[in-house]
Amino acid sequence: MKRDASHGAGRDVRTVRITDVARAAGVSPSTVSKALNGSGSLREATRERVRAAAEQLGFVSDAGARALSTRRTFIVGLLSTDNVGRFSLPVMLGAENALSVGEISTLVATARRGSVQEQHHLRTLVARRVDGIIVTGKATDPREPIAVPVPVVYALAPSTDPDDMSVVPDDAAGMRLVVDHLRTLGHRRVAHVGGRPEHRTSQVRLASLRASLAEAGMELVGEPLLGEWSEPWGRQAVDLLLRRGGDAAERPPMTAVVCASDQLARAVGDRLRERGVRVPHEVAVTGYDNWQVMWEASRPPLTTVDMDLERLGRRAAERLLAAITAEPDGGFADSGTELVPPRLVVRGSSMADD
Amino acid sequence: MKRDASHGAGRDVRTVRITDVARAAGVSPSTVSKALNGSGSLREATRERVRAAAEQLGFVSDAGARALSTRRTFIVGLLSTDNVGRFSLPVMLGAENALSVGEISTLVATARRGSVQEQHHLRTLVARRVDGIIVTGKATDPREPIAVPVPVVYALAPSTDPDDMSVVPDDAAGMRLVVDHLRTLGHRRVAHVGGRPEHRTSQVRLASLRASLAEAGMELVGEPLLGEWSEPWGRQAVDLLLRRGGDAAERPPMTAVVCASDQLARAVGDRLRERGVRVPHEVAVTGYDNWQVMWEASRPPLTTVDMDLERLGRRAAERLLAAITAEPDGGFADSGTELVPPRLVVRGSSMADD
CATH class of the missing domain: 3.40.50.2300 (Response regulator)
Structure with missing residues (x-):
């Protein structure tokens, strides 16, 4: 790691001065200044020689920093x-x-x-x-x-x-927040509905969900259901989850469905209601994105994760x-x-x- | 209206030449060129005098146009x-x-x-x-x-x-397209659900709907229902429409609901289905925006207007x-x-x- 020369009071740090660069390049200090500022009329060969010497010696000047700044377009x-x-x-x-x-x-x-x-x-x-x-x-x-x-x-x-x-966005942390929330509410059996399995988002969220559930001593019910980022898939996934439960008269196999998006969560909530399952009394639903169009239209509105984009x-x-x-x-x-x-x-x- | 000098073959149009500007400004023609191009080293006072003369005489040169073009930043x-x-x-x-x-x-x-x-x-x-x-x-x-x-x-x-x-966007034309479509399908009694009444969008679409229905000999059922650009309002509006119909066992008072957005149309469709009204068999629903998130999630998917933004x-x-x-x-x-x-x-x- 390079020591910062401005703090270099110790003997071991040699502060490189403009005169050192001038001597190494065989020019005057004012030529060094011009060369590093890009100002004045110097032959390109001279400018290059000065730059090379400055770089070799590790020379940093306030003037150089300012010059760099003036070359910015902002x-x-x-x-x-x-x-x-x-x-x-x-x-x-x-x-x-x-x-x-x-x-x-x-x-x-x-x-x-x-x-x-x-x-x-x-x-x-x-x-x-x-x-x-x-x-x-x-x-x-x-x-x-x-x-x-x-x-x-x-x-x-x-x-x-x-x-x-x-x-x-820290998606792993987002899923940990969701699991922690559900654990606090007493949930122990959780199902997962996600979008396209090849997307990084799906993979990170699912991996964190698994790890967080395991750590909390909670159960992931059945295989996670990954499909599409769409409401039709969210509704379909609910039908698959309730079929898993066997007899329609039985209670659902999970007490919460953790969804990888608000769009999915909205559809999961709709379909649960249509199938006669009360949200959140019988099954809680969580989303991801804090997308107003979706959380607001859901009945009830969605608990979700805001990525703070x-x-x-x-x-x-x-x-x-x-x-x-x-x-x-x-x-x-x-x-x-x-x-x-x-x-x-x-x-x-x-x-x-x- | 100013005659275009390049077409000015007639005697009544006096073409202003660079020499005219030079004489008026008391400089050489090449100085005029430099001044208008922004090139060369002229005193600012000279440049200003030339510009003023050129403007007063209405001088337009190809060189001037080019200069203007080179002064562009793109x-x-x-x-x-x-x-x-x-x-x-x-x-x-x-x-x-x-x-x-x-x-x-x-x-x-x-x-x-x-x-x-x-x-x-x-x-x-x-x-x-x-x-x-x-x-x-x-x-x-x-x-x-x-x-x-x-x-x-x-x-x-x-x-x-x-x-x-x-x-x-031509919203009036959009509503005409919707009404024409519904007329072709045989609808005669149409209800309207819209968003915030103070929005220009609401006003233009409603005015066009009224005019188009009148022209087609179709009826706007009751007062148009303007409220919010939200799904809760869309659902609420359906309840208001069905109450209008009187006895719940009666058929709905309209055969189509024209909505001012896909979000509203989606909610209208959802609520009609929940109230036991079949879409589109008993009541057709149309949206506006061609917003995929909404038209795709609707059951059935929405007929809508694409503004081609x-x-x-x-x-x-x-x-x-x-x-x-x-x-x-x-x-x-x-x-x-x-x-x-x-x-x-x-x-x-x-x-x-x-």
Whole structure:
């Protein structure tokens, strides 16, 4: 780890001065200043020689940092998929708001992931000399990294390279909140209805559900039912669950159904009611997303998990700005995946108010 | 109306030449060229004098047009409201796609309509020297125009100034399509369930419904039921409609319910089914929006109107580009409100397939 020269009072840290760079490059200190600022009229060969000497010696000057800052355009690119995304939209809004507070403008570019159009957009963003790029996807499935000469942060959909900067919702924590809530209410037998099994979201939520139930000494009733992200599938899944219970006159085999989305939870609640099962008195239902259109229309309204996607967007913007303003020789301030904690929203589908 | 000089073969049109401007400004023709191109090193006073002379004489040169074009940044601003909008998102995507095809980048800025933040965003966009601005709202309620020195197009939410360029969905045409469809199917008695009565959308759709029904010799059953844009209101409205019918054993007073949104139509369908009314056999239901989440979950899926909002966004971008590239003295190529035609999508809620 590189020691910070500004704190380097100790003898072992040698502070590199502008005169050291000048001597190494065989030029005057003012030439060093000009070369690193990109100002003045120097031959490119001289400029290069100074830069090489500065880099070799590990020279960092306030002037250099300022020069770097003046070379910024204060424009950030926002690359998004062209699928209309109710998940990516709040992320984009959160990022744009955080950036605009910092007087930074946002160039948007939407294209199908990995498409020729996406490559075209990236070239345009780089040609416009954006200071950095935020990449969002429509879901949390990892995507291949983009190759650009500026800092990049992946929001919602992480990069497949774990060393890249990614900001994603903490779905494992979300499922732990749900299980903890149900455990507190006394539930012991829980069924699971989820969406497409190949989606990262499905896998992370199910794995966390299993682990959390096991830890709490609760039972996952039967096989988890993964299918589609749609209401017809949610209704179908209820029929499958009640069939499992055997005789229709018997009580349902579970006291709660944990769903991987509000859309599914809404349909599960509808179908349970149609089959004569009272929610939440006989079976509690929980969703995921805190999507108003769905939780509000459900009878009763849904207990669910809010991923706080606007905050996720803000965090992505904050990390990008940190990387942009990082010292030129210090690499990026941080890397790796950051998890944004969710919160549980309790409503009538799990707790009756009568 | 100003005659176009390029067609001005007639004696009455005096073509202003660069030498005329040079004489009026007391400089050489090459100085005029430099001054209008923004090129060369001239004193600002000279440049100003030439510009004033050119403007006074109504001088338009090819060089001037080119200069104007080279002064473009090929960046367009997209000002949107900060409400997460399932209507404004496709508009924004359509606009961004159309602009990117033209190698134009899009700067986004979101803020509450008329807020201090919106003013700040507008100043930033102008300071970035955008070529023009597209303003979108979250619904079709008119908004006060913005004051900027570049061309502006209002998309979805029109400007309150009818001379501004606005592109909005043709909701009156949408309701005509619905009524025509129901008339063809033999319906004569139609009820209406809508959202918030103060919204422009509610008013335009209801007025068109009334006019279309009258023209078709069909009856609007009772007062139209306007309330909220929510499923609970849609369900409530059905209870009100069936109460109107008097005795519960009687048939419903209408053979079709025309709803002002898919969300309402979905709830109306659900409640009719719960009350034992078969859709579409006893009562047909139509929606508005072609919102997949809603039409797909409905039983049966919804007949509805698609406003083609991506096309609306594209049209806004096309009109903005036309205004940006219009001749400097010609004003904007066109002004006024453009209506984007909708299309009817027929599904099971109005036509049974058995």
